[in-house]
Amino acid sequence: MRILQILGANDIKNLEENRLAISGAETLMYGIIRELIHYNINVSVVLDPWSSLKDKFEDMGIPVYYLTSKILLDLNTVKGLIDIVHKERVDLIHSHGYRQDFYTTIVSSFTGIPFVITRHSPIEKREWKGMKKKIFKTVDHISLLKSKKIICVSREIEKNIEKELHAKSRVLYIPNGIYVSKFKPKRNYKLKNGIPVITTIARIEERKGFRWLFETLALLKKKMNFKFQWVGHGMDFNLAKQIVSILKLEENVQFLGIRKDIDQILYKTDIFLLPSLVEGLPISLLEAMACGVPSIATDVGEVSSVIKHGVTGYLVKPGDKQTLLDIILYLAKNEAKRREIGTQGRKFVVENYNVAETAKRYLSVYKDILSK
Template identity: 25%
Template sequence: MKIVQVITRMDTIGGAQLHVRDLCIALAEEGHSVYVVTGGNLTLYEELNTVYCQSLMRNLNVVADIKAFLELRSILKSMQPDVIATHSSKAGVIGRLVGWSLRIPTLFTAHGWSFTEGVAGKKKRMYRMIERLMGRMTKGVITVSEYDKQLALKHKVLPLEKLLTIHNGVHETELSRDYRHPDNRLTMVMVARFAPPKQQLDLLKALTKLQQFEWEMLFAGDGPLLREAQCFVESEGLNDRVQFLGNRHDISAILQMSDIFLLLSDWEGLPLSILEAMQCSLPVIASDVGGINEAVKHSVNGYLISPKEEAELVDKLAVLLTSPSLRRQMGEHSRLLYEQHFTFEQMHDKTFAYYEKIIEQS
């Protein structure tokens, strides 16, 4: 099978990019011809067969978007794939328009809708209208959480027969939990870009109220709001407790040296970082948004926190910081839920079966 994945950017580390990377590698190893078409002229994933659509950009720009449509149409017309799989909002729209114009079976993976709860009102209405129009040209849509499927149905974006939930899945890694902080501090970690919708600053503010406990906080990721977080740490005298690791390619090793995983966010689909933490048997504290509650079960493998509820966050952090047996118990539940529902093999098999179904229906 010849498969083309279309995504707006591959020059950053994010859930959609890692999803595309891992899926492409696995499909190629099975003998399929797999290509990634992405905007700009840069990728962080040199192992993929990448074709650049230089006019394709994230920001709305009518002239550039028309150029991107024409450029992408030329690329895909010459490639003649059996199926086009689109990802991210801009590539999802332009890619589906191109697929429809070329009569090539095309689907979209929604890694969290642009009209999800937490998005500003005007943007939300605009994105809903766009997705309703695109739904008529879309053979099928994969949602990475049941939450996103129900959101699409609620707003009449797509009919039920065009929607399929396939939970994200992550690869198994070799576990080695031998790390111990030299002064027996507990290690907490958050893996996310310093950009909306993530809320690293809210977490740091909560941690200032827990300085009576022995802990260290690791942040993996880069982004435009990083400097603001660094300045807060300096002003609060937390330099000896908080580390900013930047973009990392050894996330599994960082998770394995940690005791608690955190993710604060205003909105989400189903974050890969949480699944990676569960694979490493970590208890999770996360914002109760999007599809997170499909992976994190409150008081079972972690705690779900209402957005902007600092007192609630401080309370649950204190509970886990002071209870080794509860951390261990919740970590074991995380691992079990990962094995049951969130392995890469499960996600891969369901996704490829859907590709085949879309082609057959066309």
């Protein structure tokens, strides 16, 4: 079985903004591909040239190709993908992302190679507006119709696509997974010098909720001293820095950029925050909980399937600054509760979100498609 994973072919105009950013889709598929090769599956990967994961894939001996696109329909990108399909003698294409789905649909029509889509976030809640949104939704609808299967990382996405296609048999829910063994449990829940370390791990984009988060931190600053760190990069980095400056949070907030030592950062974190306006099933939340870090996240996408409010973590509505502030203060002042929430959160993730199980379910989908 020869599978081509398409994670690249994004707009080259975003090169500078995204050259360091790693998406949850990339992190997920890195883990799944590592598992698939244990089953003697031949995998090749298409990445953006700026992907931070290219060395990892190459070290695994996986053929890696680099493609971008200059416009929505870039014929050079289409040709490049067709050449890769022929060179690698691909049996099945697996696409990750709206632009990737579009190109995969075209390539499939020329080559006859079937394809499967993983939908990592809902198109309905993207920031596209006006005519651009209409075009992308039309193109996306065609891709969904042509694909053999659509894998959804949240029940919300699954429900929306089932409603759109009226084809329940082709739409299935497979939750994300992580290497739980990589993330050892946090042991020390005491605050260093009485100051909580608060961490967010996400791309720096408006839809990740940094604006209302920083406004909440400005309120927190009036109540207590704290250290906040944002791990990640993205197209709205300069805007985020500007907001931090306007709110006079420079002494409290650090932007750490892309880091490879996520587990070490999480061990030193007292509270994990994920303020997203839109999500599927966030990998960073699973990683934080796997480390036993008490976590607060917005009730969007599949987050509520992981966080049972007050048991494995805390849920807040997007933009609810007062509730978020109250929970941060409560956790910061209560070591026993931090330990309790962190311990229960880790237990739940370890038992339910192992990437090895996720990979088995993906492999089952591949076999099902190719058996017909």
